[in-house]
Amino acid sequence: MFRKILIANRGEIACRVIKSARKIGIATVAIYSDADRDALHVRMADEAVRIGRPPANQSYIVIDNVMRAIRETGAEAVHPGYGFLSENAKFAEALEREGVAFIGPPKGAIEAMGDKITSKKIAMEANVSTVPGYMGLIGDADEAVKIAGEIGYPVMIKASAGGGGKGMRIAWNDQETREGFQSSKNEAASSFGDDRIFIEKFVTKPRHIEIQVLGDTHGNCVYLNERECSIQRRNQKVVEEAPSPFLDAAIRKAMGEQAVALAKAVGYCSAGTVEFIVDGERNFYFLEMNTRLQVEHPVTELITGVDLVEQMIRVAAGEKLPFGQKDIGINGWAIENRVYAEDPYRGFLPSIGRLSRYRPPAEIATADHVVRNDTGVYEGGEISMYYDPMIAKLCTWAPTRAQAIEHMRVALDSFEIEGIGHNLPFLSAVMDHPKFISGDMTTAFIAEEYPDGFSGVDLPxxxxxxxxxxxxxxxxxxxxxxxxxxxxxxxxxxxxxxxxxxxxxxxxxxxxxxxxxxxxxxxxxxxxxxxxxxxxxxxxxxxxxxxxxxxxxxxxxxxxxxxxxxxxxxxxxxxxxxxxxxxxxALMPEKLPPDTSRMLLCPMPGKLVAVAVIEGDEVQEGQALATIEAMKMENVLRAEKKVRVTKINAAPGDSLAVDQIIMEFE
CATH class of the missing domain: 3.30.700.30 (Glycoprotein, Type 4 Pilin)
Structure with missing residues (x-):
């Protein structure tokens, strides 16, 4: 077994890996950028090494910097977490040359499955159901529009090297394809250093259901049931649960066996996830394979009793899986809510700043229920503009789905966060929504149930x-x-x-x-x-x-x-x-809010990437006005009605504060 491992990541997942490593007696090394000097994962690790400036492309995804930290500390293995370098074959290759174990799959599996275009071709060859689409590379927006028209709208524009909702857009017409293609390329280049784009058919009324697989280096591979991940915003999962309220035993077995077959086809070992789109008739289509640990892995751990991080470490050390497929069952029900530094009252736009109060609910583990909070922050810490805005993953487990939901409601109400915008009110609203309670939901849940955004809840x-x-x-x-x-x-x-x-x-x-x-x-x-x-x-x-x-x-x-x-x-x-x-x-007059209808205000702290109009332009409702980049995502601001632009107060490249005036209208 390893004596020391380095975690090539930050935040919540770095803290999570440290806990499992500590449990089996392994020392840990954290890496950090200047923005994370006082981060929780730095405090928890046995050692910590600075690797660069705050932007990820100057620190966490610079392979040479991470390799330097490995050499300085003598780490024998590296756990990549998720995101950053977790699915980077060049990183796995660099570790192999250095004689350092990669706590993840072989380089070949990363190359085969990490590229979405290649993975779809392999899945088709392995007789796995796949979504119709164009698997070749797309050169420009004109070609994207042509291909989308041939496939038939709606289509999904996706980054080949993407993940976590980055570089992903749904387009319903030529204009949205043209705009989405460029935004997806920009996000992909910024987040992954790879701007390749492909297009596939968007399945209507889809559910997003994924199968957790786990393999070792001795030819053993099992599936640990499924996770329902249909409640998403901007293709980013928000609520997950295990098992799915939609699948029956036969479909679960069929999806699981296909997932294992695909994993074996590429010689997969370690933890990985095969994602499927499932339609209303329970037809399922391969979406992609994530060759890493997933954000939502805790719900699988809670219903199976398997510590996935521990098993990843043991597999990387050459150990066999201690169980077979027949040993994997489903015990109770687990739900995960992702707590984000996003303001649901402002279109879920990112929020940054200091956590003046951070008091999560007490963690509980009894035979009747579990409350688990995986986090990477602490009271007084900063939420930075440079990284993903996730604060914590709040999970509950209980013998039944209804009980797990009720424990989640109480846990959300008990979660205290002050100093920044956060999505706790929205998560609470979802837990009380009739469609969620019934399990009748698709990936369009948020768009359909909150078409005008989230404005709070009126209590019954x-x-x-x-x-x-x-x-x-x-x-x-x-x-x-x-x-x-x-x-x-x-x-x-x-x-x-x-x-x-x-x-x-x-x-x-x-x-x-x-x-x-x-x-x-x-x-x-x-x-x-x-x-x-x-x-x-x-x-x-x-x-x-x-x-x-x-x-x-x-x-x-x-x-x-x-x-x-x-x-x-x-x-x-x-x-x-x-x-x-x-x-x-009752006789007092009501105070009215100020009128800002003739201004475009910056809805979040971020960088102004582009201004799409000039002074004097007459713009139509829905027309793009400006693009703001924050927390690795591009956000297009659009006109709410027909207006004329009279003044532009900011230029591309400017750093903007919340409610700063970008432009004014007649």
Missing amino acids: QEALRRVVAATAAMHRVAEIRRTRVSGRMDNHERRVGTDWVVIAQNQRFPVAIRADRGGATVEFGDGTIHRVESDWTPGDPLATLDVDGAPLVLKVGKITAGFRVRTRGAALDVRIYTPRIAELA
Whole structure:
């Protein structure tokens, strides 16, 4: 077994590898760029080596820099994580020349499967179902438009060396093909140093289901069931689960056997994933093979009990797999939510900055349920503009899917993040969405269910009343504390009234509160009664309550005469008044937000890559205005209506802040 391994990656996955290595007694080496000098993976590793400036193409994907770190530390093996150099055959070859083990598949398998065009040809030769498309290289946008027309819209434009949603676009017409081709080439060149593009048919109503495979160097290969990854945004997975609620045992077996056959065809060993597109009739088509560990591997670990990272290390050290296909079962259900530094209220645009508060839910591992949080950040740390915006992977496991979902709801509500925009409210909304609950979803879930973007959640009446009852009881506790601090009266509880009006979600709820040593009974004006119990203390940002025997978790902020409350994807101001003040408050005018309709504001921190118009141009609704690059993704900003450009305030190459004015309209 190895004595020391180097992790050629950063963030969450580097921390994850360090944990498994530590478990089997292996020392670890971290590498870091200047932006990651104080990162969590650097703190966790036994050693750390600086490898360059913040941009990945000056640090993490510079093979010479990584090799220098290996030589300096005497590492015997390298785990590449995912992304960066994980599917780079030249890196695997450099390690082989150095006599250092690559904790991944052979170079030949990376070359065969890492290139999507080549992998599709091999899959076809191995009689694996494949999606129709053009497997040759495409020279320019005109050729892309011609090919797309021959295949038939819609089509998927993809980077041959791509992954993680980078360099990928769906096009429904010639204009989108032309624009998508160039953006895909730019992203591919920036992220992978390879701008080759191919085009394939986009399967409508598709589900994205992948099979985890694991092989050793002794000819053994197994599949560890499937993962459902259909909830995606910009072709980037957001929610994953294992097993899939859509597959039956026969389809699972057929997909698994095809995945293993493909792996064996290229002499595959280590952990890898064969991805399929599955239509509504359960017909499945090979999409690609990822010759590395997947981001969503924890859900597979949770239902199989197999530590995939540990097995990757053992396979690289020459050990045989300790189990066969008959030993792989499905135990319970697991769900993973990717927590991103993205603002769902601003079109999921990346957010950067300091984590002024980062308190994930407590990790739990019992026979009844598991809460697991794989992360690479900490409170006070920075979310950088240079790398992927993922903060954490929050996972839950339980014997049934419904139980796993419920544990995830509570875990999301308990997750505290402040200082940056994040997608926790959106994830909570997905967990409560009827289509997700039923398992009836496709890769178009977000586009179909949130066509105008995510603007928050209005709680249903039953849930809203539970929040009203909870905040009313909390307000009473806060009022008692306030009167004690003021010292104005000895009998503090008598000073605090029992009748209040709670205003939440534009509704008024008259309530009466009767308190006792165990909690409070809140009676609504219509006679409905809720029992609230909690040990919440005024000032605590997280309130864990019991309402009518069921848990309720609220993120709480103080506002005038009430609370700012976030729960189950909703963010609402809850005002609590005496009956008389409630009457007066109803007469107050509503403050309107400023009008920015005549401006194009930068929606995220990033670099202005291109401006598509000039002053004086008349633009149509949907026309491209500018392109912003942030966190390795290009974002095209489009006109929301027909307008005339009167002033352009920024030029390509400028670094822009959030809400900085890019251009103005007549």
